[in-house]
Amino acid sequence: FHSCLLFLSFPFSLPRIRKLVLVHQRFSLEDRLFISLVPCSILQYHSHSFTFPLFAPFLLLPTTTIFHWQIVIDLQLLPRSFRLALYFAYFICRSIPVSALFPMASLQQSPAIKGAKVLMVGAGGIGCELLKTLALSGFEDIHIIDMDTIEVSNLNRQFLFRQKHVGQSKAKVARDAVLRFRPHISITSHHANVKDSSFNVDFFKQFNVVLNGLDNLDARRHVNRLCLAAEVPLVESGTTGFLGQVSVHVKGRTDCYECNPKPSPKTYPVCTITSTPSKFVHCIVWAKELLFAKLFGDKNQDNDLNVRSNDSTGSSEQTEDVFERKADESVEHYGRRIYDHVFGYNIEQALSNEETWKNRNKPRPIYSSDVISAELMQQNGSSNKAGSADDPLSVSAMASLGLKNPQDLWSLTDNSRVFFEALKLFFGKREKEIGSLGFDKDDQLAVEFVTAAANIRAASFGIPLHSLFEAKGIAGNIVHAVATTNAIVAGLIVIEAIKVLQKDFDSYRMSYCLEHVTQKMLIMPVQPFEPNKSCCVCSETPLTLEINTNHSKLRDFVEKIVKAKLSMTSPLIMHGSSLLYEVGDDLDEAMIANYSANLEKVLSSLPSPVTSGTMLTVEDLLQEFTCNINIKHREEFDEENEPDGMVLLGWTQVPTKPKDDDDKPHTGNGVSTSKTSETEPAVAQADAGVVKINVEAIDASGKKRKGPDSKDISLDPPSNVADEATAANHKKVQQIDEDEEDLVVLDQWDIDTNKKQKLR
C-alpha cells in the first residue's frame, strides 16, 4: 500500500461512504475525516501499518466538495497485469502531476508539512541541524526558543554559527543563517528561557508539533508537561558522542517523557569525598564542591570540608579560622597555610584513625615545603602574562607560569605552582568576586585551580593524575558532541515529526543511534512505549513521601522535593483547601510574609499541620501540572544513603543510591568489607553478566517477534524481565550530564578512569 495509490474522483453519497468506511474496523470515521480537514486531495502517506480486507480495497476520502469523494485503490491488491495497465492508463491521461502521487519526494510540497506550525526548543547542536533539515523538508512556519549565546566550542558542530557571531543569540543567528538559503519561509526566534511564563500552555497550543533539542533534564521535563497540558505531540531527542536517541510522545498514545526513569546526576557518599577518595572524580568533586566553594564561595554555606578533622579535634572554631585570610597576611603565606592545612594536616588527622586504613592504601600528607622550594615560590609567576584584568574569564595561572598545552600532565610541583598562582591571581585580580564565586567550566582560572587541587589530592591518595583538559571535562560535566550524530538525530526527528503531522500513529518509532553494530544495525528503531499507568506526570497516581514531620521544614520540602525532584518553577502547595506556599508575581506583602514564615516552620507545626497520612497537593500553574503527595512520617534516615532526610516513593527516577559498587557505604568509622582492588574485577564481571542477559533478551525477542520492529522487551524498563539486572546496569552505565547539550547514554569518562585504574 505504501507505494502506489491511485486517486479517482467519483460522485458518491454520504451514507454509502459511512457504511464502507465502517467496514474497516481498524480506523474510525473521525480519523479519516480529520485528514480531510487538511485542504488536500492527497491521501496521507501510510506505511504498511494497516492491511485491507480483500473484499473492500477502497478507502474513501472526502475532498473539499462535499459530494465528491475520492477512491483510493490499493494497487498491491490488484493482479499485476491490471496494475501495469493502470500505470499505462495513468501515463496516457497524466491528469495528475506525478509528484502528487508518490510519498516522500512529494512530501516537501505536502500541505501537512507546508501548513504545519512547528516549535523548536533549543538551537544548539541538534537545533542547528534540525532547523536546516526542517527548512529543506518544506516546513514553512518555524518558531525557535533558545536562551544561550554562541561560544567558540560550539563552532565545531553548530554550523550555522561563525567566529564573528560569538556572543550573539543562538536562536537569532540560526534564523538568519537558514533564511539565507530558504528566504521565503517564516522563522520566528525567541531569545529567552523556555521556562519563562510567556511560553505558557496557550503559547504551546498554537503548534502542531514541538521538537526538543535540549541540554538538560529540567527543561525537558518542563516542556513535556506543557506539551501534555496543551495536548501537542512532542518529539524528544538527545546525543552524546556517537550515541543518539529520538522518541515521540503523544498524549494518550505513547508514554510521556517522564513515564520511564531518567538517570539522575551522580552523587557520591560524603565520606568518600571527604576522607577516602578512590577515583580521580572524587578528588574533582572535593576540589570543586568543597575546597573551591570554601575559599571563594559563600562563606555562610554549609561545607563538609572539615567534617572529619572536626570530629577528631573537636574544636570547630579553630579550624574555621584556618580558611580566613588574616588582615595583614600576604597571599603567599595564606596560600601556603591553606595548602599545608588541607593536603598535610587534614591527611595526618585522617591517618590517625587506624581503623579507616586497615584495608586501604594509606594517603601521604603533602606539605608545600616538600614540593616547592622557597626559591621557586619566589619565581612563581614572575613573568606577568596573566591576561588583562578587564576580562576576568581570561585571567590564567597557566599562562603566567608558561604552561601551554592543556593536554599535558603536570607534575606534582607544577600542580602546586598552579595552585599557588591561581590563588594569588584570584586575590590579586578578582578580589571583588571572592565570597560569591561558583564553579563555572568557562572560568579558566577556576578550572585551573580545581585541576591543581584535585591533582595534589590525587597524588596524596595514590590516584593517577589527569591533565587540565580531562579535569575540565569531568568538573564541568562536559558532554562529548560531534556534528555527525546531531545531523543523524535531526534527520530522525524530522521523519518522526512528519509521521506525527500525518497522524500515522502506527509507524511512530523510537530510534537509537548506536556506536557499535547491534543486530546488524547502526540505527535501531523500537516501538514507542505504552503510557506508564503509575506515572505521576501523565496519570494522576499520587506519590508517597517519607519524611520526619517533626524535624523537616517546609523549606526543605520545597527545595529538595518540589524544585529538585519535581522540577517545578512556580509551585503552589495546598493542604486540603488551605494554601501553605505559593510563588508568583501578583502576591501582596502580607501573603509573602506569611509564606516565608511558613517556609521556616517544621511540617507538623504549620498553620494546618502536616503529619503522617496527610495528602498534600502541589501544583505548578505555568506547567499546568498537579501532583498529590501522601506524607508518611519516619523518624530515622540513613545519612549516607538518604542525605536529603526524606524519600520520595513512586517517583520514576533511578534511585539515587551511590552508583559505583565499590563506593558502597562504609560502616561507622569506615571499615569496608573488602579491598577496593578486589571489588573492581567483581564489578566488571557483574556488568558482563548484565550485558549478557540483555543480549539474550534481545535475541529471544528477535527470534520470536521479527526483530526490533516488534516491541523489544529488553529496552522497555517497565516490562523488563531482567528488571533488577538492568536497574543495576542503568546505575552503572547511565549518567546524565546536565550541563551541555543533549542526553546521554554512556558514561564515557568513568569507564576510562576505571580502565586506567585497572591498568595501574
Next chain:
Amino acid sequence: KPSFGLYGTRKTFLFSSDSSKPILPCSSTLSEVGAGLQREFGFPVVWFGRCVIQVQFTDSGISRVLGFSSLLLNCLLIVNLVTRVRLEMEGEQLTEQETALYDRQIRVWGADAQRRLSKSHIFVYGMKGTVAEFCKNIVLAGVGSVTLMDDRAVTNEALASNFLIPPEEKVYSGKTLAELCCDSLKEFNPMVHVSVEKAELVTLGQQFFEKFDVVVISSCPPATKILINEKCRKLSKRVAFYTVECRDSCGEIFVDLQNYKYMKKGKADGPASECELRYSSFQEATSAPWGRLQRRTSKLYFAMRVIESFEEANGRNPGVFSVEDVPAVLQLKRKLCEAQSVSESFVPDTLLERLVIGSIEFPPVCAIIGGILGQEVIKAISGKGDPVKNFFYFDVVDGKGVIEDISSRAPEADSASSKSANIITQVVLE
C-alpha cells in the same frame, strides 16, 4: 612511508619557522609553498619549471632558505626535507585555536585522532544533497583539505536538497555545483582548505588519487565507480573509497578500505586487540551471487543493483527516471531474479517502484546518510572505532539503519569475516 611526486602534483607541506606555528595551511600547492617561504623567510623564491629551493635545516627544524639550485643537486635534499617536515608534523601539537574549536569532539575521539584528521585530504565527486551534508560534516570535523568535483549546473533538484547553494539565480548562474558548494563550505571552518577541481572524472589518471586519503563518489554510473575504485586499489598507499546514493526515502553507502587494521576496543573494560578487516572491491561486492546471500539481507541491496543494471542497459544518467519506467524496471527485475535463480519476491515490487519514481532525495534521509558517511570517514582516518563493512542501508519505511557484509568471494572467506562481524554484534549497548 612518505610517497610524493616532486613536480606538478599537490602535496601536503606544513612548514614551520618555529615548530609550533604552521605558516601555511596543511594542503598547499608547491607554488603556494614557494610563496609562503618567500613571505616567511624574506627570500625572493622564484619557481622555474624544474627548479627546487634549497633549504638548510638543523636539528630544530628548517632554519633558512639558502638559495636555488638545479634539480640534480637537490633531489636528495628535497627527499630529506619532505620526510623531515612530515616527521615534525607527526609530533606536532594541536594549536590553542584548534583545541578551543574542537574541544567537544576531541573529548570523543582524542587529540591524536584530531591531528590525523587535520592532515587528511578528501576527494568528493557529485554534489547532491547527501554529499553536501557529508562535506559539511567533515569540514566541521576539521580535515586537512576537501577537493570537490562536479561540473554540472544548478538544477531545481539540487536547489531542493542542497543547502549549500544560495537560491538566488544571479548568484548561482554561470557557476558549477562544485564551485557554489565550495564557496559555502569555506565559511564553515576557515581551518579547512576547500577547493574545486575541474576535470572529467573518468579521464583522471591513477596518480591523481594518490594525493588523497579518502575518495567519495556519488551520482555517477556504476561503471565509473568500478573504474575509480580499481584506480584507488592499485595505488601503493591505502585510499579509502566510498560511494553513496540516495533515492526517495532510501540510502546506500558502500565502503572499501582494502585491508584495514585497527585497534578494536575490548568489551566493557577489556584490553584493545588488533583487528584486521579485508574489504572487497565495488565490483566484487556488487556482483555477489544473490542465491548465496541470506534471505534476511536488506532488500535495498538487490533493488539498488536492479536500478543500476537498468541505468546501464538504457544508458540513462543516474537518477533520471519517471513513472513510465516502472514496467521496464519490474521486467528487468524478473529477468535478473531468473538469472540468479532466486524467486521474484526476493526484490519487492513496491520498493522498486518507490526507488524509480521517487528519485529525488528526501532531506531528512540526506542528513542521516550524510551523517553516517561522515562518521565512517572520520573512523577510517583516525583509526578509531569499528568501521562499516561494507554496505550501509537506511529506509524511512522501517526506520532501520542496517549494515550488510557482502562480497563475491568464496564462502570460506566469508565465514571468516562474518565471524569478526559477529564479535562486533556481541557488543551491546545498554
